Amino acid sequence: MHPPSRRTFLALGLLTTLTACTADPGGRPVGPTPTSDPDTPARLRAIADTDLLLGAYDNLLTVPGAQTALLQPLRDDTVQHRAALVQGLPAATPSPTSTPYRSLPTLPELALMEHRTAESHLYGFDEVSPDLARLLASVSASNALHAATLGDQTPVNTPAGQARAERAADPVPAFQAALSAEHAAVYGYGVVGAHLPDDPQRTDARTTLAAHQAQRDAWQRLLTAATAAPTPAAGGYQLPFPVTSPAEATKLAVHLETRLTATYADLVTTLPALHRPLAATALRETALRARRWGAPPTAFPGIPAI
Template sequence: MLSPTRRSFLALGAIGGLSLLCGCTDEGDRDRKQAEDADRAVRIRAVAATDALLASYDAVIAGPGAGQADTLQDLREDVSQHRAALAQGLPAATGSPEPSGSGAPAASVAALAAAERQTAAARLADLDGASPELARLLASVSASNAAHAAALGDTGQVAPAPAASGSPPPSAAASGPASATGSANTSAKPSPYPSPQATALQSALAAEHAAVYGYGVVGALLPVGPQREDGRASYAAHQARRDGWQRLLANGGVSPTAAAPGYRLPFAVKDAADAKQLAAYIETQLTGAYVELTGASTGALRAEGAAALRETALRAVHWGAELPALPGMPSADGAAGGAPSNPSDGTGSASPSA
């Protein structure tokens, strides 16, 4: 039998351990609460801004945009879906038609286009502190806003999210050369990426491998002139992304995924019309990979994932795709962005591209 002193010591030790455990639990609860509060604040701001954008659509449709009412109504419906997604978990009355600092609703189609572009930038500004789930949504909404702005005639640059600590971006622009660190530092062993981030990067790389292959088919069938030049520009953009992700993975201590020996196209491609459809398909499918990369990463890489999502969404529209309201986000049937999945015939991967 243990002596009273020994029993007391063990009992006190157990109580102390329980206190430490409770302390850790309380700390975890506080962290979760802080994260939930941060997401809630972001959602409230985003909903208020979206209400202001909806008010602008209503003003323009009722006035100078009456002649484009059908197009504007379609875009407005997308914005309404943005609001519903952003408002999840918030009280029904959250938001107002004119949040502080928003000013009067847009008075012209050009002003509405500018408002869409500004809204796209505002969603990116909240990326860094958002939870993975909310970051995916913010990036998707921003890409949709940018596509709306382009459809309304505003092709100005969407300001990137503020710089944050993390890996350098692999490219400065869709058509520019990749700018990730080009060679590993041989004097120090690189730090490996966290598993979810490495997995998402590998998926993005696999998608870009397939996109490069697909654009090889596209370019061969487009007629000489502006369309072929557009095809070449898209091909170069995907090569730059592919090369940037490869370097980023290698510098993070991860062996980059290699291209598959071959890829099966999602449908027969025989002429220029089919080639344009294939380009639209490739870009639409890529949105899913970049939504996932945005959610899985942090800092500068998260911002770059959102930029890649925006760029591929804009190219999808350019090639004639009808983007869903939330590009890249799973639809009711589970497909990314509402696009069909691409089966594999065993010669390539079932990656989200041709």
């Protein structure tokens, strides 16, 4: 799937006019691009995309009978995203500003905007600093959560990293860390499934267990391809609390997924840039699973505080 284009937003009737901005080859407004900080163009692109979302939320929230309880928390998250992105700009750099929308988006159109923004934040993020990559991966995961909340269940595409001419850092330590985290998750879901009744929740636990087994196997393959021996699973893992009931099993599932979001957010900063999309995808998927198990919403999945 390609990044959101100017044509996409025109078709939705959602394109705003940004002041003092130019456009990148994909059609997104990028604003002024000082060269003193190599992260600045990526930040400005992300801010411009975020401003589009804020304008759409503001339009919907002004409609009588708007679903405020649904929309306001998502808008609040988006405000936090913008603040975090602006915070890293050089002091003299103006950020994009937007004018009001001329038309009103529907909820499906807003969901599509969130979906597209989740993708657009990850285009070229293998070229930015590790700290900005971590932030963009987390914000992208939050946009994917918003899209799902608004009813868009289609998979979010993560672009593949581009090969770099310079010598890449050794990915093996980061691969091993990811593998160890998935070994623990596979063990934990064995406990979760054993304490759930034979109903849709147990089916969800089996599906999630299979997803973590597949992710574990993927890290093992990458390690083998790197001529490294994958770290084997331990015989057992310490649980954070006793699990003896369905409620405690669900709580454990939330804990496992929430802990993995932090693992994968950190992995974005430690993996070589070429492999960042792998960690970003894993972060998004585990954030979505955490939501399904009842984890409290957060504007920055995987990042404790900003």
